[in-house]
Amino acid sequence: MPQETSATDTAPRELWYPEREDITIYGILAALSDPTRLEIVRALAQHEERCPFDFLDITSKQNLTHHFKVLREAGLIKSRYEGRKKFVWLRRDPIDEMFPGLLDGILGAVK
Amino acid sequence: MPQETSATDTAPRELWYPEREDITIYGILAALSDPTRLEIVRALAQHEERCPFDFLDITSKQNLTHHFKVLREAGLIKSRYEGRKKFVWLRRDPIDEMFPGLLDGILGAVK
DNA sequence: TCTTTAGTACAAGATGTATTGTACTATCTC
DNA sequence: GAGATAGTACAATACATCTTGTACTAAAGA
Numbered sequence: 579m580p581q582e583t584s585a586t587d588t589a590p591r592e593l594w595y596p597e598r599e600d601i602t603i604y605g606i607l608a609a610l611s612d613p614t615r616l617e618i619v620r621a622l623a624q625h626e627e628r629c630p631f632d633f634l635d636i637t638s639k640q641n642l643t644h645h646f647k648v649l650r651e652a653g654l655i656k657s658r659y660e661g662r663k664k665f666v667w668l669r670r671d672p673i674d675e676m677f678p679g680l681l682d683g684i685l686g687a688v689k
Numbered sequence: 690m691p692q693e694t695s696a697t698d699t700a701p702r703e704l705w706y707p708e709r710e711d712i713t714i715y716g717i718l719a720a721l722s723d724p725t726r727l728e729i730v731r732a733l734a735q736h737e738e739r740c741p742f743d744f745l746d747i748t749s750k751q752n753l754t755h756h757f758k759v760l761r762e763a764g765l766i767k768s769r770y771e772g773r774k775k776f777v778w779l780r781r782d783p784i785d786e787m788f789p790g791l792l793d794g795i796l797g798a799v800k
Numbered sequence: 801t802c803t804t805t806a807g808t809a810c811a812a813g814a815t816g817t818a819t820t821g822t823a824c825t826a827t828c829t830c
Numbered sequence: 831g832a833g834a835t836a837g838t839a840c841a842a843t844a845c846a847t848c849t850t851g852t853a854c855t856a857a858a859g860a
Binding site: 604616 | 714715716718719721722723724727788789790791792793794795797798799
Binding site for chain 3: 629631640643647661663
């Protein structure tokens with residue numbers, strides 16, 4: 579199981595991301611098999627960056643945090659903090675390199 | 690939940706399959722997010738028809754039965770019985786029509 | 801400093817899934 | 831019919847996942 583950065587770390591709110599070679603097609607498919615997460619990823623594919631709570635119309639705060647964590651641990655997204663806002667974007671490069679055509683196939687399959 | 694044909698039915702060993710419109714991209718992605726099932730589907734994509742127990746090197750009998758049931762209920766496969774053997778094949782047509790590029794994207798992503 | 805907003809942590813409950821063991825049916829061959 | 835083979839059914843366990851409630855931190859603005 580991936581370890582979050584502990585409270586003793588210097589940098590606050592730093593998140594763990596899987597290395598390129600730890601991203602699996604199984605993790606990606608599982609992450610995208612949830613309607614909420616597929617909708618989020620579809621939005622990220624169009625908007626460059628989004629804030630997690632732009633999606634509060636879909637589900638609750640805590641649940642969004644959960645789903646963004648799943649997407650992050652699957653290697654699908656990265657994020658940065660700016661003040662109290664968080665900006666999230668798709669990690670297209672490693673995924674398109676390791677699994678060419680996968681993301682396009684999934685995102686293109688639904689109009 | 691899908692109902693299997695009961696023991697009182699005339700035709701023996703008939704299985705339930707989802708209608709075209711009941712196939713979802715979420716179900717497909719979830720079904721293919723398992724290593725065993727993705728390997729099975731990759732083999733089916735190359736071999737036209739296969740018997741479930743051609744995959745006994747991967748996992749147990751009962752587990753294969755389980756995984757083939759998941760694939761069937763997701764709408765990914767169809768099967769027929771011939772004597773005591775079962776032959777399974779990919780349901781490419783409805784999937785390629787409803788989700789064009791999806792299966793190719795997933796199966797093409799892994800060499 | 802106080803309040804508000806963005807976001808996280810954690811626990812809990814409900815549900816789903818993967819796997820195995822045991823027992824069973826169905827078909828073929830002898 | 832007897833035995834072997836292909837396959838299923840069901841229960842049980844272990845584990846993962848989704849969702850919500852409660853409580854918390856971190857930053858912005860007044």
